[in-house]
Amino acid sequence: MLNTLIVGASGYAGAELVNYLYRHPHMNITALTVSAQSNDAGKLISDLHPQLKGLVDMPLQAMSDIREFTAGVDVVFLATAHEVSHELAPQFLAAGCVVIDLSGAFRVNDAGFYPRYYGFTHQHPELLEQAVYGLAEWQSEKLKETRLISVPGCYPTASQLALKPLIDAGLLDLNQWPVINATSGVSGAGRKAAISNSFCEVSLQPYGIFNHRHQPEIAVHLGTSVIFTPHLGNFPRGILATITCRLNKGVTQQQVADAFNAAYQHKPLVRLYDKGVPALKNVVGLPFCDIGFAVQDEHLIVVATEDNLLKGAAAQAVQCLNIRFGFAETQSLI
Ligand SMILES: NC(=O)C1=CN([C@@H]2O[C@H](COP(=O)(O)OP(=O)(O)OC[C@H]3O[C@@H](n4cnc5c(N)ncnc54)[C@H](OP(=O)(O)O)[C@@H]3O)[C@@H](O)[C@H]2O)C=CC1
Numbered sequence: 001m002l003n004t005l006i007v008g009a010s011g012y013a014g015a016e017l018v019n020y021l022y023r024h025p026h027m028n029i030t031a032l033t034v035s036a037q038s039n040d041a042g043k044l045i046s047d048l049h050p051q052l053k054g055l056v057d058m059p060l061q062a063m064s065d066i067r068e069f070t071a072g073v074d075v076v077f078l079a080t081a082h083e084v085s086h087e088l089a090p091q092f093l094a095a096g097c098v099v100i101d102l103s104g105a106f107r108v109n110d111a112g113f114y115p116r117y118y119g120f121t122h123q124h125p126e127l128l129e130q131a132v133y134g135l136a137e138w139q140s141e142k143l144k145e146t147r148l149i150s151v152p153g154c155y156p157t158a159s160q161l162a163l164k165p166l167i168d169a170g171l172l173d174l175n176q177w178p179v180i181n182a183t184s185g186v187s188g189a190g191r192k193a194a195i196s197n198s199f200c201e202v203s204l205q206p207y208g209i210f211n212h213r214h215q216p217e218i219a220v221h222l223g224t225s226v227i228f229t230p231h232l233g234n235f236p237r238g239i240l241a242t243i244t245c246r247l248n249k250g251v252t253q254q255q256v257a258d259a260f261n262a263a264y265q266h267k268p269l270v271r272l273y274d275k276g277v278p279a280l281k282n283v284v285g286l287p288f289c290d291i292g293f294a295v296q297d298e299h300l301i302v303v304a305t306e307d308n309l310l311k312g313a314a315a316q317a318v319q320c321l322n323i324r325f326g327f328a329e330t331q332s333l334i
C-alpha cells in the first residue's frame with residue numbers, strides 16, 4: 001500500500017483524482033489539501049463535490065508548510081496551477097516523495113518557454129531535465145524510472161495521441177503542418193469563477209489563436225510544427241479535436257489504420273474506430289481517448305475525443321502512477 005497526498009483536491013482535476021484514488025486497491029489517501037488562504041479549508045470534499053458523499057468525506061486542509069503533510073507519504077499529486085506546482089514540486093521531491101504534477105510547470109524542457117507562455121521564469125532547469133512527460137501510451141519505460149512525472153495538458157493529450165502514430169510511421173507530408181481545431185468544455189478552465197466562463201457568456205468561440213501554450217507543447221513533443229486553435233464550447237466537460245493533415249503520396253487508408261492499430265492495439269485507454277468518427281458523449285465521464293479518421297485522396301481528417309478532466313488530466317495521472325509502480329495500467333480507471 002502506498003500513501004498519497006492530493007494537493008489542490010477541491011479543484012475539478014483534484015476531485016477526479018480523489019475519486020480514482022480512494023478506490024485504488026494499492027493507494028491510501030493521507031490528506032487532501034488546498035492553499036493556506038483557501039475559503040474551502042475545513043470543508044469536507046464531499047460537501048464541495050457531492051458525488052463523493054459517503055465515499056470520501058475527508059476535510060480539505062489548508063497547507064502553509066508542506067512538512068505538516070509529508071510524513072510517510074510516497075506519492076504526491078499536484079492538481080494546482082502552474083506557478084504553484086513550480087514552487088511545490090521541488091519541496092516534495094526534497095522530502096522524498098514521487099511527484100505527479102498535472103500542471104504545465106515541467107512539461108517542456110526549455111526554460112525560455114516559460115516566460116513567454118506561462119509568464120514566469122523557471123527556477124528549476126535541473127527538474128525540467130529530470131521530469132518525464134507522461135503521455136502514458138508512449139512513455140512507459142521512462143515512467144518506471146522517474147520521481148517527477150509531468151502529466152500532459154488536455155488538448156496536447158488528444159492531439160498527440162492522434163498524430164504521433166502517423167508521424168512515427170512516416171505517413172504524413174509535414175510540409176503541410178497538421179491543423180488541430182479543438183473544442184473544450186468549460187471545466188478546462190478550472191473551478192474558480194470568472195466572467196469569461198460564466199453561463200451567459202460562454203457560447204462557442206476560438207481563443208488563444210496562434211499563441212496558446214499548448215501549441216509549443218504539442219510541437220516540441222511531436223517534433224513537428226502544428227497549427228493549433230482551441231475553442232471554448234458551452235458544455236461542462238470533454239474535448240473534441242478535429243485534425244486535418246496531408247498524407248505522403250500513395251499512402252492508403254489501410255496504412256493509416258495499420259499505424260493506429262500497431263500503436264494502440266494493446267493500449268486499453270485508447271479506443272480506435274473502424275468506421276466513422278467519435279462523438280464527445282461517448283467519452284465524458286470515462287478515462288478513454290477515442291480516435292477515428294477519414295481519408296480522401298491525400299487528405300486525412302483524424303478526430304480524437306476525451307474527457308479533459310480524465311484522460312486529459314486525472315485518469316492519465318493515475319495511469320502514470322500505475323505504470324510507475326508496476327500496477328495494472330488501468331487499475332481503478334475501468
Ligand atoms: N481542468 C482541466 O481540464 C485540466 C487541468 N489541468 C491542470 O491541472 C491543474 C488543476 O486544474 P483544475 O483542477 O482545473 O484547477 P482548479 O482551479 O479547479 O483547482 C485548483 C486547486 O488548487 C488549489 N490551490 C490553489 N493554490 C494552492 C496552493 N498554494 N496550495 C495548495 N492548493 C492550492 C485550489 O484551492 P484554493 O484556491 O481554494 O486553495 C484548488 O483546489 C492546473 O495546473 C491545470 O492547468 C490539466 C489538464 C486538464
Ligand SMILES: CC(=O)N[C@@H](CCC(=O)OP(=O)(O)O)C(=O)O
Binds near residue numbers: 155187190232
Ligand atoms: C477551456 C480552457 O480554458 N482550457 C484550458 C486548458 C486546460 C489544460 O489542460 O491545460 P493546462 O494543464 O495546460 O492548463 C486553457 O485553454 O487554458
